[in-house]
Amino acid sequence: MQEHTPLPLPLATAPAGFPSPAEDYLDQRLDLNEHLVRNPAATYFIRVQGDSMRGAGIASGDLLVVDRSVEPRPGHVVVAAVHGELTVKRLKRLGRLLVLAPENPDFTPIPLNEENAVEIWGVATHVIHRLAAAGGGGPCSSR
């Protein structure tokens, strides 16, 4: 498992001359891992394939951040094992039944029952959706 440790900005100290007025305000760089990953040992990245979750803002090709240590509850977007495949759906309560609900009218919900042998694999906490290729031109592109 790779543990990402951001490097602190070097603290500039001049042996002579004026101290930098910003010195007391230097902070660590913002680290996306910190923002997206609460429990690194239980967090996995999963690639999405298909359109059944378009209504939840999840498109084909997106990256899901999945935290297996989160207790799944109705309302969560979950990754579940159904018929030998991983699938992404929203866990919903329908009356007394729990279902894996798509967010696209072209697809049908999957009830959680003995017959389907559904197992919740993990809870998706974030979706990463690419808008433009990194370094793909534009006035601010820099690598």
Add this chain to the structure above:
Amino acid sequence: MDCNNFYASCERAFDPALARRPVVVLSNNDGCVIARSQEAKDLGIRMGEPEFKCRERCARAGVAVFSSNYTLYGDMSARVMATAGALAPRMEVYSIDEAFLELDGLPGGPEPYARMIRERVRRDTGIPVSIGVAPTKTLAKAANRLAKKDPSMRGVLVLPEGEARRELLARLDVEDVWGIGPRHGRRLRERGVRTALDFMALPREFVRKTMTVGGLHTWLELHGTPCLPLELAPKPKQSIVSSRSFGRPVTSLEHLREALGQYISRAAEKLRAQKSRAASILVFVQTNTFIEGEPQYSASQSQALDPPTDATPRLIAQGAAVLERIFRPGFRYKKAGVMLCGIEPAQGAQLSLLHAPDERGGRLMAALDRVNARWGRDTLFSAACGVERTWRMRQGRRSPRYTTVWEELPVARA
């Protein structure tokens, strides 16, 4: 704590289609079986069985067969250890799939706590583990083994005391006791010592005389006296081995030299990572003894390194010299390897009267290791390792590196 069928469980964690299928993992180069799911064990597939011998049986029974995927297993091991380690005050990671956890002084007793650890590891990583709880390491390993054998214990056994403990230890075969092993086990069996309990009944002096101090420690630990403390920091290795089977037979000295160069580079990296130097290098080559009717040859020779060194170029030069001495043409070589021995700390190494300390070389090696750590293995390598590497391993059935390579992430259908 011990992971159940660890490599097979890693394969299952990311592929639900394997949930009820028997799973088998093959050794480097797909040679023989090194891990089996319970279903594969039930089919009678044996540990260490050559792949070609069980190929048909596996195909008929629908066994999922994988090349080993150590990148995945290593990452999953780190996750298991991080999860369990966060729940215990102290932990010794014993191997890729085993650890000793200290569970002293827990309110409510160790059983619910051990079950909680098992449940958390299962939930966070998908890896099932078994936990044995006892006052010594040897008893804990025994309890773990008993928990694995008896499904009614649901993966956890807190070893009871008194008569109940004696009854359990009578169920454990003597060679399954940690530290006894098959060789001593056979000798003990010849004397009618069949179980862990039988072994405990032997007189202490007899054990010390026939099995030396290691055997005595095992005996004392079974009696509840701790002799093996938790080792929190890994000990520097006394020797470092790097060897591999080739993807296809190698016949030329040139290709052997390249392969050996790569193994030496890897071993040297490990040597520097633990801040040591080696005082001797051993090189070995062998043909494939499984192929009947082919001429067989195997040889090994070692060479002293004076002064001891951790520098890749010097190790490669010395290794190549040994290889040239033991190489015989006309054979189809299957495997080659290197062992670095006489390992000592780099700090405070004896300075040689004849050789000035090589400071520039040290900086070069440090830079090499930093570049390879930052940009990936083999970004910089010695030209002696070859560029084409036709001898590389076969890994035809490796699963994706689900957790470490962006292009190989698991896919979920939406």
